[in-house]
Amino acid sequence: MNTLINSTIQVFAKNISFENDMLCVDLMDGREINVPLTWFPKLSKATSAQLNNWRFIGKGLGVHWEELDEDISIEGLLR
Template sequence: MSTAVEITEPRLTNIEITDSEITAFLSDGRRISVPLAWSWRLSDATPKQRQNYEIIGTGQGIHWPDIDEDISIEGMLFGIPARRPQLLSA
């Protein structure tokens, strides 16, 4: 006897952003949160810039056009923070 298992990627349905975290609501009922500090661009952004976002694809991620930032649901699930770029000294 074999059992068919449908594997689906998590999809974002909504987000909430506070001064300290990003919470993603997924189509399968999960809710995941990551510290806002994981994105230096979002940490440096104004509250108005943080609230101007678009859910991209079919819910694979979030894009903030004002600050050119993208965060994937996969990155949130696997704990992959965005690192601030290192400045090279001359």
């Protein structure tokens, strides 16, 4: 069975938060992604203040932490 992936659909984040050593991403389409911070060594070693000092890239296509020099794409989280 083949699965067709539509690469023209972009998924945007509307908010991120941190809970129980997890990165929680709320998507514009209503879904939520929860991934362990251990997937991202820089984030797992960061303080709460550093984690919460983030900004969206491309209106929600990704997340950037300036102080930590870390970028995460929403598409990458979905893979």
